[in-house]
Amino acid sequence: MSEINTQRRNFLKTSIGAAAVAIAPGMMLFDIAHGKPEGASSKVRWGMLIDTAQCKTGCNECVTACNKENGLSGGIAATDSQWIRKIEIKDISSGRELSLPMMCQHCEHPPCVDVCPTQASFKRADGIVLVDKHRCIGCRYCMMACPYKARSFVHEPLHDQNPDVPRGKGTVESCTLCVHRIDQGRQPACVESCPNKAILFGDLNDANSEIAVKVRTVASIQIRADLHLNPGVRYQGI
């Protein structure tokens, strides 16, 4: 059933898309403001570049903004959800200290997706790794598979969630790259909140985007690049 629907849908999508471009450019603007009905494009690869030189030790703005946006409690107990954390690292031999935010790295080859028995964990066409909570059975394999410890499990019933960010007991969750904001053409909450503009967000596939230019010209690394997961989040100055 789903295959027939997909093909039919694709056909309709392309023909409607072509018609929309041809006759009604004004309509397209309306669509962007309300989230795109044609869905995420595989031509886009959302990513972040984090400049550790701009990230200040003790500053927690990105974490606070994430908690507020997504309705997290802000607790840091083992059973509390944390979508983004501030990490302090120190090179023992030189004594150099760094502070950086750590969250889901939105890998191109995500181990969490590989291990998920129900295909709840998935990668969207535009590279965002998400949990489909309608399918998640709460087995937590993905939490064990993730080398970045990016995922959390919801242990307690929740109330009063953000209407844009459904969350519930018995499912695994992690940074969604603020997918609800991206689909409206906005930036993720952590990016907006950073007082030093340490986080640069954009489309890695668009050669002219600010992030693509910077990735091309400035030295940056992916954390645990040895795992060949090709994360969408890159760090500068580690």
Place this chain on the structure above:
Amino acid sequence: MMKILLSILLFAFTGAWAADSSVPKLDIGKGGQCVEDTQWMRKNHMHLLKHQRDEAVRKGARDEKISLKNCIECHASTVDDSVIAREDSFCVGCHRYEAVKLDCFECHSGTRKSAWLQQRNAK
């Protein structure tokens, strides 16, 4: 024979009358029709919501018109801005009556977004 027939008829009528009087009276909020007529929606809203949720979550294709959030926007009570807060709230009223478990709102908010935002910003 006549007696039996009469009693069956009587039973049927009283049954229908009783059922009619206990049909849930809902707080439909602002109400109005934007997708299909009432009877069609009563029968099929779950299929629309299920289709839309998969398209939105997995493909990012957000059809605002048939999204749960948009349903709530109009159908949340004008008194408490919710579709689940009371016995006669829009979703709860029917689901209680039909004894169908309603688990959307274990994760999703049952509150109108504008009202929710106001509450959050007031905190």
